[in-house]
Every structure is written in structure tokens, then in C-alpha cells.
Amino acid sequence: MQPYAGHSAVPDRRSHHPAEISHDRCLIPFDRREGLTTAEAAARANRTERTIRMWCRDHDIGRRVAGGPWMVSRVALAMHLNDDAAALRSYLVGDRKGPTVTAYFAAEGLGDLVERWRTCTA
Template sequence: MVPFDKRECISLKEAAGVAGKSESTMRAWVEEHGLGRRIGGGTWSVSRVALAMFLDGDDRALRAYHAGDRSSEIVMGCYERSGCPLVA
């Protein structure tokens, strides 16, 4: 997640609850689809925004998000829908 903003993150357990999946499935999704990050072997931080994009099947927005886009309409809309404030 670049740029990384801790304020948009939730725990792996919370993300699993949002998705209605097990924590092991969520961990696999986070790694495979770039939905979060783990620093120095610590706990996973999952982006609420990236998770919402993934669950909505919005591959275009997720690709833009991964490329660092935080200003296009498709990405900003996902921030609003996920209830996460977009920080400049």
C-alpha cells in the first residue's frame, strides 16, 4: 500500500468479518491481491479501501489504488463508500 496511511487500516480479524470469510482466507487474499501490509513480521494491516474495491470486484479502481492514485474519481468514490476519509 503506497502511500501507506495507517488511518485506513483495520485488523485482519475485522477484515475477515467484513468479508464474511475466515482469517486464513483473508490472509491469503491480502497477500495475493495486495489488500494490506505487514511490517517486520508484525500483525497485518488491511486497507478498508482496497478491501472494498476487491469485494466490489472493482479491478480498475484497485489497480489505480496500487499505482498510488488517490485523486481520481474511481478511487475517491471507493474512499467515500468505505467510510474512510481521504487524507491529502
């Protein structure tokens, strides 16, 4: 069966059963410094913007903030590009304090966000 316009022939592997829906915490809490436009993410990943939007949909590395255009987490993108599924899973369930996730924030020059969030939730 051929896909129709705008839809991929590759099935979406995410579960849509209510008990299995991931707790997508990408860009939450939101800080603009963590976000990239799809154009910026495409340049960083050496891919097309369409591919980045598909990754946002299929791998939860970005989200639409306030119903606007896609914003891509530079941290989640780095995890995806490094094929670090364990770190991405931790990030997506809201881990902002574990060593694996904080290492990505630090590598992206966003270590101060982690420190700020620690003091806000402490």
C-alpha cells in the same frame, strides 16, 4: 502434486519478473484509519482470517506495517469485494486522486484523508 503445509495448491498469478512487479502502494501513505486487522477484515468480508491473509498476499489488499501483523486496507478490501479490478489497480499504483478511487475512500468515511493528501502534495 499435493501442496505442502502452509502453501496453496493455487499458483500465485503475480509476476515476479523485475520489469513486471507491481508498484504495490497499499496503505501508502499509511494512516491507521484506513487499516483493518485481519480479524476485522474477515468479519467485514464474512471470510476466515486465513482467507484474508491469502488475499493480502495474492491481491495486495494489505501489507505488514513495520514488520508487524497484516493490516488490510478497508478501501482495497471494498474494491476486491466489489470485484472492481480497475479501481484496485489504480489504488495499487498510488492513485489517491482519481474519481474511482476517491469514491471508495468517501464510501468508507475516509474522504478527509484524500483531501489531506491533496493539500500535502499540492
